[in-house]
Amino acid sequence: MKKWRLDFRLWHWVHAAVILGLLGTVFLRKTFLSWRTNSELLTQKLAEIDLSVTEAQAKVLAKAIRAPMWEWHIILGYALAALVVWRIILFFTDSGKQNYQNLKSESFHKKMVKIGYIGIYTIILFMSISGLVIHFYEVLGLTKEIAHDIKEIHELVFNAILIFVPLHIIGVIIAENQDEKGIISDMINGGSKS
Ligand code: HEM
């Protein structure tokens, strides 16, 4: 029997791509498409061709340039919410629950890795719910201030994902090179149950 069923592997890789995509949109929002940087650039470049804009106008322009990119945060956000539901369903399969059974007999290190996975699942669940709530705050009857406060928490918790992703990737590469040969290819070809 395979260690990871095809549907679980598909889930893992689609989920990885969606999370990396979401991190990519945040990266762009905070760097190349930052409205602060771009509004200054626009003000400066427009001045060079004798056009003057107010700070507020430059902000509107810079945000308009950012908007089509940020739509991807929302599209990938919906995808993430669907992937969370899919992962919950997968918990009822052998592949989906094997990492969380007989935790007592595991080494301290493995226990920590698995608790880490449960932690990241909780965080991803929070990000999905909070993201949807910010996006639909009007429909939900929430005030702009409450939506803003939730956004602040959403933005703070994002840091946990930023830390988990490189740790996880470095972790599985180290495991692959030490005592867990095949750990990465198992997630690609399914491996076999030990
Ligand atoms: C792109 C490089 C990645 C590689 C090579 C990779 C590889 C792996 C491997 C080999 C496992 C199995 C580990 C084990 O048996 O304990 C695993 C599990 C897992 N990965 Fe990744 N991963 C990658 C990206 C990601 C990303 C971006 C996320 C997003 C948060 C993620 C989330 C998870 C989770 C939550 C598990 C635990 C699965 C379970 O519930 O049993 N992975 N990954």
Ligand code: HEM
């Ligand atoms: C791993 C998952 C996610 C990460 C890492 C993430 C990260 C972030 C960050 C860092 C911000 C703040 C951006 C800033 O103000 O500079 C943000 C805002 C936001 N996110 Fe997410 N997010 C995730 C999932 C989602 C989901 C599932 C949705 C739901 C559709 C969502 C919707 C939003 C919305 C609506 C905002 C507010 C944008 C604004 O103020 O214009 N996010 N996200």
